[in-house]
Amino acid sequence: MILLQAVRIAKSFGARRVLNNVNLIIQEGERAGIVGVNGAGKSTLLKIITGALSPDAGEVIKAKDISVSYMAQDGGLESGQSIWHEMLSAFTHLIGLEQQLREMEKRMGDPTVMADGKQYRQLLRDYDSLSADFENKGGFEYEANIRGVLHGLNFRDMDYNTPVNILSGGQKTRLALARCLLGAPDILILDEPTNYLDMDNLTWLEQYLQSYRGAVLVVSHDRYFLDTLTKVIYDLDNGGITRYTGNYTGFIRQKKEMQEQQLKAYKKQQEEIARTEEFVRRNIAAKDTTRRAQSRLKTLEKMERVTRAGERTQGKRFFLCCPAKRAGSA
Structure with a gap:
């Protein structure tokens, strides 16, 4: 059962487009993570999903009577109560x-x-x-x-x-x-929940969320936390989003394979473009071949270009350093 959908979400801050045609689905009981470089729009997307921020375009659709709890990054509880x-x-x-x-x-x-x-x-x-x-x-x-x-x-x-x-x-x-966890909502949305947790607290949280009855959507820079918890990864990259099935390690493998395939397609297309451009250059002025050259030129102009693998990424992906027992973050 689909609990929540973000459909064609777009958001800009001034001239900078942060999110562009972003689609995301949260299924019942799903454990999903969102990753991306700093500034990719992860927290912005969570705020839009929870209604804390309005999108410029698109909509968020929730199933009837679905409860959602959201913990913002460094969103400390402010209260005069005990x-x-x-x-x-x-x-x-x-x-x-x-x-x-x-x-x-x-x-x-x-x-x-x-x-x-x-x-x-x-x-x-x-x-x-x-x-x-x-x-x-x-x-x-x-x-x-x-x-x-x-x-x-x-x-x-x-x-x-x-x-x-x-x-x-x-x-x-x-x-x-703690307040979010105790509320036991249908969808638990957490932005960097491992901040301020020591190893024992982190292990406890991993175990708690693994047995949690509802769906969980989390942003985290801790790859081990994502590996332990998630079954779906959403990769935010230069405003766009890609869904991968599996944990963080599976996402890294799948993305590498996809980039290798994209690079092959890019090189193949570049070779085709070079051949076509050479044909046009040699034949555009010749009387008996000018029409063929013009036709090839139009085909070239209409061609949907394959981008080089990695061109969309604006910065380096990095993960916060973990304690020694969890060393090796990407």
Whole structure:
């Protein structure tokens, strides 16, 4: 099932075209990564997908009732609440159900309600139904989930009553990631989520996202993270986008093969162009061959040119250095 589509997205900043006719699809349960050189438009595309930025052209189409959470790059959580209360805000609906259950329990002890057999039986049925809904949605687990996520993102030794607004920038970013994860949306969109994570936190995040029930779309410079998580790679290059099936290593192999094929096609076409140009040069002025030369010239002018492999790329692809245990980033 397709959860979200970005269709023919275009975006410019002044005279610079960042995105041009970009198409992207997020399938149910898919793990997709977006890669590209710095300035290729990765964060811009995520902002357009999430509605934080409007495209100049194109549209984003979401399936009905699909929830999306987005963590911007270095998008630290800003709040005057405590760490614990901020995490509880991911479970507002469950907390509301819990409060309804407590109110119903009070009514069960009301002598007036108990004296009315019909009303009391209906209350019991409603309570059973609401209790089942509460349990199915994780009502008995959400506090344990909060502790698990905070522990995994290196808040294990912190007082959860600590106000968010006194935390460091890195802590606020990790807390924003925690808030996104706890929201458990249908589509989780993360821009550089591995920033400010040590090796243990990074390993925990990889495992968490591998078992995540929803779809994940991530921008990351950590090739090992992408290799572990993704099954689809979108390569943003000079405004255009190409979809590759597989993880980052598979993408590198496929792109190299594609560039080799493109280079062969380019060389073959250049040879054809050279032969045609030579024919035109020799025959354009001759009376008996001028029409043939003019015909070849028109064919040459209409020819769709094959670009040299790599010509579209405006800069070098690079990956942030990882800790020693993950050395070898491209």
